[in-house]
Amino acid sequence: LDPAFVGTELPATTLTVDAGRLRFFAKAIGETSPLYTDVDAAKAAGYADLPVPPTFLFAIELENPDQFGWVADQGIDPRFVLHGEQSFTYHSIAHAGDTLTATPRIVDVYSKKGGALEFIVKNTAVTRADGSAVADLETVIVVRNPESAQ
Amino acid sequence: MTWTQQIEVGTELPALKIGTISRTTLTLFAGASGDHNPMHMGDVFAHGMLSMGYLGRLLTDWVPQQRIRSYRVRFAAITPVLGQPTATGRVVSIDEVDGERRATLELAVTLVDGTVTLTGDAVVAL
Numbered sequence: 001l002d003p004a005f006v007g008t009e010l011p012a013t014t015l016t017v018d019a020g021r022l023r024f025f026a027k028a029i030g031e032t033s034p035l036y037t038d039v040d041a042a043k044a045a046g047y048a049d050l051p052v053p054p055t056f057l058f059a060i061e062l063e064n065p066d067q068f069g070w071v072a073d074q075g076i077d078p079r080f081v082l083h084g085e086q087s088f089t090y091h092s093i094a095h096a097g098d099t100l101t102a103t104p105r106i107v108d109v110y111s112k113k114g115g116a117l118e119f120i121v122k123n124t125a126v127t128r129a130d131g132s133a134v135a136d137l138e139t140v141i142v143v144r145n146p147e148s149a150q
Numbered sequence: 151m152t153w154t155q156q157i158e159v160g161t162e163l164p165a166l167k168i169g170t171i172s173r174t175t176l177t178l179f180a181g182a183s184g185d186h187n188p189m190h191m192g193d194v195f196a197h198g199m200l201s202m203g204y205l206g207r208l209l210t211d212w213v214p215q216q217r218i219r220s221y222r223v224r225f226a227a228i229t230p231v232l233g234q235p236t237a238t239g240r241v242v243s244i245d246e247v248d249g250e251r252r253a254t255l256e257l258a259v260t261l262v263d264g265t266v267t268l269t270g271d272a273v274v275a276l
Contacts, residue, residue: 055221088221089219
């Protein structure tokens with residue numbers, strides 16, 4: 001990987017989160033609490049609307065129709081890419097109805113095992129339309145280069 | 151005394167047992183998350199973010215979501231189709247930060263055969 005890749009900003013993506021999408025996500029992760037599917041239950045618990053659950057924020061940058069375009073642009077075969085680590089630092093809860101923007105940036109690249117494994121660290125800020133911070137995400141992507149293994 | 155005052159180092163979160171992960175589970179998750187990584191196209195193993203979602207449920211079952219300050223995981227092993235994960239967590243430290251009492255939790259997702267698929271930690275305000 002080219003060290004000059006560090007600092008690269010990837011295309012920002014925006015998603016207006018709607019209640020239907022959140023209910024779909026709740027079903028997909030087997031969520032049983034009505035707080036995440038029933039607006040009345042959410043409001044009774046003090047939320048403005050259905051809360052966006054902790055890991056859904058990862059989905060915003062997946063709105064990019066060419067999710068792996070930036071990987072391919074680096075000459076990496078997406079089939080050799082693994083999700084190594086994921087972190088979220090939360091600033092405020094987002095709700096159904098919020099328009100959220102994810103702005104990803106490459107902050108580090110490094111290799112191990114003589115280049116057989118390369119690591120890409122990507123930080124993504126998630127903000128509302130008014131610029132207020134929702135969360136900061138960090139993703140570590142592992143690229144396997146079997147031909148580099150000695 | 152509120153229940154958060156009773157939380158101490160060593161307190162375990164109630165384990166969250168997930169049923170069998172089927173191909174339908176994977177299809178639902180791909181649709182709901184938009185995660186169409188070609189690694190999952192053969193539907194042979196589950197998305198790491200699905201297991202992170204299960205661990206997130208463990209957290210929000212335990213404390214209101216607005217108390218979660220941070221949450222991170224390392225994906226240690228794949229979850230095969232028909233795997234049966236269990237999400238667990240326990241308090242490993244309690245500190246006073248920015249005027250609030252915060253617990254650091256150690257988290258894991260484990261399959262029936264003992265394989266640990268995810269390890270991680272979270273910081274929650276008590």
